[in-house]
Amino acid sequence: MKLSERVRPISWLKSHAAEIVRDFEENRSPLIVTQNGEAKMVVMDIRTYEEQLETMAFLKLINMGKKEISEGKFQSVENFFTDLEKEG
Template identity: 40%
Template sequence: MQSLTNIRSISYLKSHAAQISEDLEKNGNPYVITQNGEASMVIEHVSQFQEKEALIAALKIIALGEQDRLLGKGITAEESRAQLLATRLTRK
């Protein structure tokens, strides 16, 4: 996990938005923005946000698959291979 070294006030954000944007592009370290002395938001580069969203989506798919497995739904690897082979043979 990244250390949160970029802790700034909301007034700093207002007056240095372009500089923060450039720093995010260059270094990628997110900024924690405070309001009245308490953390209010985190600003990160869009590529970091997209990576996190993709990871969350993958983890959700894995969790759904695990739920199905625990409920006895699904097929074995051998059954899956047989289905794939049968599908390939019928498409030829």
């Protein structure tokens, strides 16, 4: 579903809260809420929100790893296990 199909004014949000909750049970697409014709917020179901938080955290970890690799802050797998055995 296109986001443009899920745009509602804030006045509609106020009077259709129960309907919105029911709709999220069937359709996990976010709802764009406008005020005075301007997009002001996004409403989404909790599962989608949690999934997005997890995805963002994972992407941050990937970017941190890429940065460390580009800065040469890594070691080979062989060296890692050799160091690990020395500590154990």
